[in-house]
Amino acid sequence: xxxxxxxxxxxxxxxxxxxxxxxxxxxxxxxxxxxxxxxxxxxxxxxxxxxxxxxxxxxxxxxxxxxxxxxxxxxxxxxxxxxxxxxxxxxxxxxxxxxxxxxxxxxxxxxxxxxxxxxxxxxxxxxxxxxxxxxxxxxxxxxxxxxxxxxxxxxxxxxxxxxxxxxxxxxxxxxxxxxxxxxxxxxxxxxxxxxxxxxxxxxxxxxxxxxxxxxxxxxxxxxxxxxxxxxxxxxxxxxxxxxxxxxxxxxxxxxxxxxxxxxxxxxxxxxxxxxxxxxxxxxxxxxxxxxxxxxxxxxxxxxxxxxxxxxxxxxxxxxxxxxxxxxxxxxxxxxxxxxxxxxxxxxxxxxxxxxxxxxxxxxx
Amino acid sequence: xxxxxxxxxxxxxxxxxxxxxxxxxxxxxxxxxxxxxxxxxxxxxxxxxxxxxxxxxxxxxxxxxxxxxxxxxxxxxxxxxxxxxxxxxxxxxxxxxxxxxxxxxxxxxxxxxxxxxxxxxxxxxxxxxxxxxxxxxxxxxxxxxxxxxxxxxxxxxxxxxxxxxxxxxxxxxxxxxxxxxxxxxxxxxxxxxxxxxxxxxxxxxxxxxxxxxxxxxxxxxxxxxxxxxxxxxxxxxxxxxxxxxxxxxxxxxxxxxxxxxxxxxxxxxxxxxxxxxxxxxxxxxxxxxxxxxxxxxxxxxxxxxxxxxxxxxxxxxxxxxxxxxxxxxxxxxxxxxxxxxxxxxxxxxxxxxxxxxxxxxxxx
Numbered sequence: 162x163x164x165x166x167x168x169x170x171x172x173x174x175x176x177x178x179x180x181x182x183x184x185x186x187x188x189x190x191x192x193x194x195x196x197x198x199x200x201x202x203x204x205x206x207x208x209x210x211x212x213x214x215x216x217x218x219x220x221x222x223x224x225x226x227x228x229x230x231x232x233x234x235x236x237x238x239x240x241x242x243x244x245x246x247x248x249x250x251x252x253x254x255x256x257x258x259x260x261x262x263x264x265x266x267x268x269x270x271x272x273x274x275x276x277x278x279x280x281x282x283x284x285x286x287x288x289x290x291x292x293x294x295x296x297x298x299x300x301x302x303x304x305x306x307x308x309x310x311x312x313x314x315x316x317x318x319x320x321x322x323x324x325x326x327x328x329x330x331x332x333x334x335x336x337x338x339x340x341x342x343x344x345x346x347x348x349x350x351x352x353x354x355x356x357x358x359x360x361x362x363x364x365x366x367x368x369x370x371x372x373x374x375x376x377x378x379x380x381x382x383x384x385x386x387x388x389x390x391x392x393x394x395x396x397x398x399x400x401x402x403x404x405x406x407x408x409x410x411x412x413x414x415x416x417x418x419x420x421x422x423x424x425x426x427x428x429x430x431x432x433x434x435x436x437x438x439x440x441x442x443x444x445x446x447x448x449x450x451x452x453x454x455x456x457x458x459x460x461x462x463x464x465x466x467x468x469x470x471x472x473x474x475x476x477x478x479x480x481x482x483x484x485x486x487x488x489x490x491x492x493x494x495x496x497x498x499x500x501x502x503x504x505x506x507x508x509x510x511x512x513x514x515x516x517x518x519x520x521x522x523x524x525x
Numbered sequence: 526x527x528x529x530x531x532x533x534x535x536x537x538x539x540x541x542x543x544x545x546x547x548x549x550x551x552x553x554x555x556x557x558x559x560x561x562x563x564x565x566x567x568x569x570x571x572x573x574x575x576x577x578x579x580x581x582x583x584x585x586x587x588x589x590x591x592x593x594x595x596x597x598x599x600x601x602x603x604x605x606x607x608x609x610x611x612x613x614x615x616x617x618x619x620x621x622x623x624x625x626x627x628x629x630x631x632x633x634x635x636x637x638x639x640x641x642x643x644x645x646x647x648x649x650x651x652x653x654x655x656x657x658x659x660x661x662x663x664x665x666x667x668x669x670x671x672x673x674x675x676x677x678x679x680x681x682x683x684x685x686x687x688x689x690x691x692x693x694x695x696x697x698x699x700x701x702x703x704x705x706x707x708x709x710x711x712x713x714x715x716x717x718x719x720x721x722x723x724x725x726x727x728x729x730x731x732x733x734x735x736x737x738x739x740x741x742x743x744x745x746x747x748x749x750x751x752x753x754x755x756x757x758x759x760x761x762x763x764x765x766x767x768x769x770x771x772x773x774x775x776x777x778x779x780x781x782x783x784x785x786x787x788x789x790x791x792x793x794x795x796x797x798x799x800x801x802x803x804x805x806x807x808x809x810x811x812x813x814x815x816x817x818x819x820x821x822x823x824x825x826x827x828x829x830x831x832x833x834x835x836x837x838x839x840x841x842x843x844x845x846x847x848x849x850x851x852x853x854x855x856x857x858x859x860x861x862x863x864x865x866x867x868x869x870x871x872x873x874x875x876x877x878x879x880x881x882x883x884x885x886x887x888x889x
Contacts, residue, residue, distance in 0.1 A: 244871065247729055249722035252867040255820055259868030297725055303696065312691030315729040319691035327676030327683040328705075329696040332667065335725075336692075358613035361661055361699075365611055365679040456619055503616040504623030507608065 163242050163339060166293045170239045173287060177232070186220035187228075191286040192427065194278075199426045201476060206435030207421045210285070217282065231279045233257055238283075241295035247336075249297050250276060285427050292336035292385070302333035302379045302387035303360060306369035308394075309344040320344065323375070330364060333377075337390045343397075348375045351394050352514065353437075355381065355405040355414055359499050359510065368511050372518075375399070381410075383418055385425070388432035391418065395434050402518060407442040408460065408496040409467035415439050420476065438523040440514065442497045444489040445524075450513070456501035460494045482524045527606050527703060530657045534603045537651060541596070550584035551592075555650040556791065558642075563790045565840060570799030571785045574649075581646065595643045597621055602647075605659035611700075613661050614640060649791050656700035656749070666697035666743045666751035667724060670733035672758075673708040684708065687739070694728060697741075701754045707761075712739045715758050716878065717801070719745065719769040719778055723863050723874065732875050736882075739763070745774075747782055749789070752796035755782065759798050766882060771806040772824065772860040773831035779803050784840065802887040804878065806861045808853040809888075814877070820865035824858045846888045 177187035192198065193213040200211045219228045237256050241248060248256070254276055280291050292298065308323040310331075323331050334341075352374050354360045360378035363369070369376040375394060379387045395401050403418060405411030421433035447453045460468075468487045477483050490496070502510045516522070541551035556562065557577040564575045583592045601620050605612060612620070618640055644655050656662065672687040674695075687695050698705075716738050718724045724742035727733070733740040739758060743751045759765050767782060769775030785797035811817045824832075832851040841847050854860070866874045880886070 241871070246726075246871045248726060248867060248871050249864070251722060251862070251864040252726065252871065255862075255865050255868045256871070258820055259816060297722060300693075300721070300725075310691075312693075314692040315731050317731075319689045321691055321693070325683045327674075327685055328678040328698045328700075329664075329676075329685070332693040332696045334692045341692075357664070358615060358661060361664075362612060362616065367679050367681075452623060456622055498615070498619075500613070500615040501619045503612060504619045507605070507610045507612050507616065507620070 163245070163293075163295075166287075166289055167239060167242045169287045169289060170235050170242070170294075173235060174232075174239075186218045187232075188216055188218040189286050190214050190216055191282045194281060194285070194427055196423070199423050201420070201474075202429075205429070205433075206419075206476075207429045207433035208423060208426045209421070209429040209433075210426050227279060230257075230276070231282055233261060234276065234279055235283055238294040238296065247295045247297050250280070253296060281427065290338075290385075290428060290431060292389075293339060297335040298385050300333060300335045300386050301381075301384040302377060302390075303330040303357065304333055304375060304377045304390070305330040305364050306375035307345075307347040307373060308375050309346075311342050311344045313340040324370070328361070328364065330360070330376075333384070333387045333390055335384070335386045337386055337393065343393070346375075346394065346397050346399070347373075348394075348399060349373045350400040350402060350518070351375045351377060351391060352440075352518075353391065353401065353403045353418065354378045355403075355411055355499060359404075362503065362507065362510060363514075366508055366511050368514070371511075372515065379414065379418075382414055385428070385432065388418060388434070391434050391437075392432055395436050401434050401437040402440045402523070403437055404440045404499060404514065405442070406496070406498045407444060407446075407490075408498070409464040411442075411499075412467060412471065416471075438525065440517050440523060442499050442502070443524055444486050444493070444495070444497070446497065447495075452504055453497060453501060456504050457493075457495040457497050460490060460496045464496050465491065465494065480525060486524060527609070527657075527659075530651075530653055531603060531606045533651045533653060534599055534606070534658075537599060538596075538603075550582045552580055552582040553650050554578050554580055555646045558645060558649070558791055560787070563787050565784070565838075566793075569793070569797075570783075570840075571793045571797035572787060572790050573785070573793040573797075574790050591643060594621075594640070595646055597625060598640065598643055599647055602658040602660065609659075611659045611661050614644070617660060645791065654702075654749075654792060654795060656753075657703060661699040662749050664697060664699045664750050665745075665748040666741060666754075667694040667721065668697055668739060668741045668754070669694040669728050670739035671709075671711040671737060672739050673710075675706050675708045677704040688734070692725070692728065694724070694740075697748070697751045697754055699748070699750045701750055701757065707757070710739075710758065710761050710763070711737075712758075712763060713737045714764040714766060714882070715739045715741060715755060716804075716882075717755065717765065717767045717782065718742045719767075719775055719863060723768075726867065726871065726874060727878075730872055730875050732878070735875075736879065743778065743782075746778055749792070749796065752782060752798070755798050755801075756796055759800050765798055765801040766804045766887070767801055768804045768863060768878065769806070770860070770862045771808060771810075771854075772862070773828040775806075775863075776831060776835060780835075802889065804881045804887060806863050806866070807888055808850050808857070808859070808861070810861065811859075814866075816868055817861060817865060820868050821857075821859040821861050824854060824860045828860050829855065829858065844889060850888060 180187045192210045193215045198211040198213040202209050310321040312319045357378050357380045403415045419437040421429040468490045471477050544551045556574045557579045562575040562577040566573050674685040676683045721742050721744045767779045769778050783801040785793040832854045835841050
């Protein structure tokens with residue numbers, strides 16, 4: 162992949178040089194990441210960019226500065242790839258500031274945030290992820306279960322057996338593609354659990370061993386690396402089940418895993434998991450599990466607002482199950498945390514999940 | 526430890542029963558965690574509780590409800606210990622709500638936060654950490670290097686070799702005491718690096734291998750588990766060096782590791798590391814490394830305010846080095862991120878750290 166990325170960056174530069182040689186303004190094309198070019202793709206089941214193309218060009222008063230910054234970023238990334246070294250966006254920022262600061266009138270990257278849309282431009286123009294350009298993103302999320310990975314990194318190769326990670330589990334890195342592959346995946350399904358505390362509970366009960374599943378927590382909203390890992394497991398035909406709170410935040414986590422999100426629409430094909438199914442917690446659970454009734458808490462304004470919004474999404478409004486759910490939220494103004502399933506006994510969560518999965522009680 | 530904790534909880538209950546048998550109000554003693562009872566202990570070098578004792582008693586209108594809650598928590602914790610199961614504070618909350626909700630007029634733990642001071646009461650009264658009561662706290666932080674751990678958890682034993690954790694490292698759990706011990710520690714020192722991105726950079730360069738050190742990032746402010754791990758490594762006589770941003774947040778991270786913090790004064794002996802030394806980044810570095818001058822950024826109000834506050838702390842104001850540093854911050858109104866050391870080349874951070882450590886250039 163590193164060679165492929167380096168080649169793409171080289172071609173990217175070569176094309177511009179040839180434009181300059183022809184006395185043309187150097188130019189490159191990228192897909193528009195404006196709201197009007199973000200669509201829900203019915204057939205794919207995820208949120209992706211449309212086909213609207215934007216051109217970036219150097220000889221343009223409004224674009225020259227950003228154009229040059231983008232080229233400087235591409236140049237640095239090529240260097241990182243050649244050196245076989247990674248850094249963060251912040252590291253990139255300081256490299257650019259160091260290189261360009263003296264020979265230019267103004268500091269280029271006065272704010273870190275300024276570089277982000279430029280990196281996205283590059284990702285889209287080159288059909289690469291920033292991780293392929295040796296740029297690390299924030300990592301978050303943990304996994305345990307029958308998954309063995311081979312990690313070639315920093316000059317050595319380590320075998321990571323996710324059944325032997327004790328109480329901690331294996332922390333999901335920023336990049337699960339380059340220098341990393343699955344040595345073996347011997348599971349029946351993937352279970353994604355919103356909260357780390359709940360993951361720890363299930364890990365202690367060896368849920369992944371009893372159920373032969375891969376147990377993942379994104380620790381709240383999923384990082385890019387976490388989504389990518391789930392996508393790669395789904396590519397192995399493993400079913401993906403999501404278990405979150407019954408509230409605005411929990412629903413968002415689920416839907417972002419399933420259909421992707423507007424911000425990352427440009428990566429949809431790499432990270433969306435339309436196959437993902439929602440286990441719970443659901444409002445229906447209150448009827449099915451008596452004790453839950455007294456463990457609900459009051460929904461907040463954000464939960465109500467989110468439920469209303471979701472009813473307006475075409476891909477949700479045609480699901481009878483989800484419509485019922487959300488209407489119940491609006492009617493009762495209650496929500497339930499996944500932690501509430503620990504009420505009767507700490508191990509109850511596992512019983513709940515087993516029943517839901519074996520009886521295929523998913524919200525679809 | 527689990528047996529010791531269970532015994533303490535039993536004695537705690539037995540004492541109260543014997544008071545009830547004598548027609549006395551059941552009572553227990555704990556150290557006051559009020560601001561006036563938090564002191565900086567000169568001889569120990571950390572912030573700890575003073576000797577002011579508070580009594581909690583059942584037959585007292587203002588205390589009855591909280592007293593009963595505390596006993597209910599103690600009861601649940603004993604159950605968790607006996608079942609050999611852990612949960613989070615949130616899990617505890619739902620267990621209590623489930624058990625007590627029906628037989629009582631009002632829900633006891635209407636807010637999760639209400640339980641926190643009660644758990645602290647128990648920790649202090651019993652001289653135990655909540656981790657010893659099978660209550661998990663938020664985990665954060667990562668380690669790599671010549672450290673091998675034995676983790677007995679959830680019915681199995683795993684050996685964690687922190688030299689073989691690839692790009693991810695080993696995630697520091699909530700509890701590094703119970704069911705966990707060091708199989709081997711074969712390092713020359715411990716390096717604590719504020720930011721995860723910087724940790725990843727050093728891990729990729731195998732800094733821990735070249736330098737034979739244990740490389741830890743708390744990922745910002747240190748979790749309890751992370752501090753406890755560093756404390757245990759310091760107990761093995763390993764020097765502890767801290768590397769943070771030169772700003773309010775970075776200083777706070779360092780001082781909280783070194784002297785502990787007001788909130789956790791009751792745990793000082795378990796988690797403070799007065800031996801810790803500050804490597805940088807320092808304002809002095811701007812003079813020693815030319816290029817840093819143009820990579821500084823403007824200090825924010827919070828940085829200035831923090832620098833002023835710190836000059837007022839007795840244990841800082843008598844350090845000539847720190848006083849000079851902070852005065853330079855106040856004069857120049859600049860700050861420096863550790864990431865800036867990647868400016869000249871990605872691997873420069875390692876060179877910087879090696880020089881500082883080998884020449885013992887610490888800010889003391």
